Amino acid sequence: xxxxxxxxxxxxxxxxxxxxxxxxxxxxxxxxxxxxxxxxxxxxxxxxxxxxxxxxxxxxxxxxxxxxxxxxxxxxxxxxxxxxxxxxxxxxxxxxxxxxxxxxxxxxxxxxxxxxxxxxxxxxxxxxxxxxxxxxxxxxxxxxxxxxxxxxxxxxxxxxxxxxxxxxxxxxxxxxxxxxxxxxxxxxxxxxxxxxxxxxxxxxxxxxxxxxxxxxxxxxxxxxxxxxxxxxxxxxxxxxxxxxxxxxxxxxxxxxxxxxxxxxxxxxxxxxxxxxxxxxxxxxxxxxxxxxxxxxxxxxxxxxxxxxxxxxxxxxxxxxxxxxxxxxxxxxxxxxxxxxxxxxxxxxxxxxxxxxxxxxxxxxxxxxxxxxxxxxxxxxxxxxx
Numbered sequence: 001x002x003x004x005x006x007x008x009x010x011x012x013x014x015x016x017x018x019x020x021x022x023x024x025x026x027x028x029x030x031x032x033x034x035x036x037x038x039x040x041x042x043x044x045x046x047x048x049x050x051x052x053x054x055x056x057x058x059x060x061x062x063x064x065x066x067x068x069x070x071x072x073x074x075x076x077x078x079x080x081x082x083x084x085x086x087x088x089x090x091x092x093x094x095x096x097x098x099x100x101x102x103x104x105x106x107x108x109x110x111x112x113x114x115x116x117x118x119x120x121x122x123x124x125x126x127x128x129x130x131x132x133x134x135x136x137x138x139x140x141x142x143x144x145x146x147x148x149x150x151x152x153x154x155x156x157x158x159x160x161x162x163x164x165x166x167x168x169x170x171x172x173x174x175x176x177x178x179x180x181x182x183x184x185x186x187x188x189x190x191x192x193x194x195x196x197x198x199x200x201x202x203x204x205x206x207x208x209x210x211x212x213x214x215x216x217x218x219x220x221x222x223x224x225x226x227x228x229x230x231x232x233x234x235x236x237x238x239x240x241x242x243x244x245x246x247x248x249x250x251x252x253x254x255x256x257x258x259x260x261x262x263x264x265x266x267x268x269x270x271x272x273x274x275x276x277x278x279x280x281x282x283x284x285x286x287x288x289x290x291x292x293x294x295x296x297x298x299x300x301x302x303x304x305x306x307x308x309x310x311x312x313x314x315x316x317x318x319x320x321x322x323x324x325x326x327x328x329x330x331x332x333x334x335x336x337x338x339x340x341x342x343x344x345x346x347x348x349x350x351x352x353x354x355x356x357x358x359x360x361x362x363x364x365x366x367x368x369x370x371x372x373x374x375x376x377x378x379x380x381x382x383x384x385x
Contacts, residue, residue, distance in 0.1 A: 005037045005107045005379055008099065009063075010121055010132075012113035014043035016067050017056070021247070025192050025299055026112040027063075029135060029375075032193045032368035033110070034062040036376040040099040040106075041065045044091040044117075046072040052087075053094055064102060068095040085119075092120040106130055108379050111164070113138050115153060118160030125163065131382055133166040135190065137296055142177050142317060145294045146219065158182055165382055168375075170297040171318025190374045192299050194306045194366040199279045201308045201359035204286040208240040208347045211285035211309070213278055213300050214292075216248025222291045222314075222334065223253050229291075229336045230267065231260050233343060238266060240347055242289070243281060247272035282307040286350055289343070292316045293333050305362035308355035312346055314339075327358045 009030045013023025023043075030039050039062070047054075047069040054069040070091040073084050099106075109132035111121040121132040140147040141157070149157060161167065161182035168190045169175045175187055214221040223244065230242055244253065244267070254269045273281065278300075282288070288304035288311045295317035302322065304311055311328035313319045320330045329346060331338045364370060 005376075005383070006103045006105060007033060007037045007039050007379065008096075008106045008109045008124075008130075009033070009039055009041040010109050010111045010117050011041055011043040012111075012115060012117040014041060014065075014067070014112075016043065016045055017069075018045060018047060023112070025137060026135070027060075028193045028195065028368075029112065029371065030063045031061045031195075032372040033375050035368060035372045037379065038103060039063045040103055042068075042092065042095040042099060044068040044070060044088060044095060046070055048072050053091060055094060055098055057098065064099065066095045066098050068092070088116070089120070089123070092117075092123075096120075096124075107383060108132065110135065110375070111160075114141075114157050114160050116156075119156065122160060122163055131165040132163075133168055133378060133382065134161070134164045136167065136169045136174060136178065137192070139294060139296050139317070141174065141181065142294060142296070143180075154181075166378055168378070171321055173318045173321065174296055188374070188378055190371060190378075191366060192297055192302060193368055193371040194299070194302050194362070195275070196306055196363050196367045198275055199282065199303045199306045201306075201356060202283040204308065204355060205284070206351070208287070208350065209285040210240060210242040210287045210289050210343075210347075211281055211304075212242065212244045212246075212289045212291075213273070213281070214246045214248075214290070216244075216246035216250060216253065220292060220294065221246075222293050224256060225334065225336055225339070226289065226291050227253065227257050227260065227262065227267075229339045229343065230257075231262050232336070232340050234262060234266055237344075237347075238263070241266055241268075243268045243270070243285060245270040245273050245278075245281065278303065279307065282309055285309065286355075287312060287346055288328075290314065290319065291331075291333070291339060292319070295319050297322070302362060302366040305358055306366060308359035308362075310346065310350065310353040310355070310358060312339075312342055326354070327361070 056067045058065045068091040111134045124130045139145045166186045250269045288309045290313040297318040314333040329342045
């Protein structure tokens with residue numbers, strides 16, 4: 001196809017004025033696709049505001065973004081639930097009309113996260129015969145997560161999955177979870193992306209510097225498990241330093257580390273970091289550690305690999321799919337004894353990892369170019385049917 005396709009990125013989550021980091025991995029997917037297609041993003045979000053609807057538009061890295069803020073309905077009575085659905089549909093239609101004023105027509109809807117935006121993808125397919133694919137990243141669809149889908153939500157999710165033309169989970173693990181929800185057999189696994197202009201390879205120092213980046217939610221990322229293991233590690237060696245950072249309650253974990261007796265010269269626990277700051281931290285450390293109880297396909301692992309960091313991670317969701325003997329080690333979740341053993345081993349053998357090769361392989365899998373081409377191939381095949 002010589003003419004660029006017009007792709008509607010319909011996003012259940014997306015960075016906005018209220019939640020600036022929400023679904024930033026979707027934004028990165030949109031930017032990856034924009035290398036090959038015309039991409040317009042539509043996201044709606046409820047807000048306590050006077051106006052019934054407020055539309056923000058922006059051009060961001062070659063992506064046309066339309067965010068519709070709609071006046072929030074706070075009651076949950078049956079009549080108000082119906083009004084919420086009606087208002088969401090009106091917000092989607094307003095945003096869609098705004099996009100059509102710029103691009104005239106849409107070739108494919110690319111739904112990002114099946115719920116709650118999936119209902120509008122179904123509407124566009126039924127009303128205008130616009131096919132849609134789904135990029136899926138929602139941990140709630142996995143079996144071993146604390147979030148459980150309600151009966152109505154599950155039915156909406158299943159209907160949307162059943163009617164999608166192609167399902168694009170980010171991992172084999174999530175694909176297996178989707179197969180229990182839908183009879184749809186059209187799958188293509190496409191991973192999350194990494195901005196390889198920001199996350200770049202840099203020669204790492206010979207120091208044993210461990211890094212953990214996350215949302216610092218303990219029930220999810222098991223920060224206390226990491227710190228308990230670091231305490232045990234410090235009983236036999238002190239030739240290491242760990243940095244933990246994220247947009248959670250880092251003060252609590254600072255106090256926890258001191259309470260269990262970790263020496264202050266062995267750790268640093270800080271708050272949220274910008275994307276650029278995360279990249280700099282990865283370039284200045286030489287071992288990435290993730291010890292989650294559950295996961296999907298964590299962007300921080302792919303970012304660490306692209307910068308050339310070997311990774312020590314728990315087996316959760318798709319993490320094991322990202323790790324080979326050449327770039328890291330996988331341990332069971334919630335098993336501090338094995339984590340300690342493998343952490344000791346990796347600290348002793350960091351020099352044996354080929355960090356340049358780790359970075360090269362990571363770029364080949366997770367770069368905007370690589371992922372954008374995968375989506376273009378999916379779009380082209382779909383439209384050729």
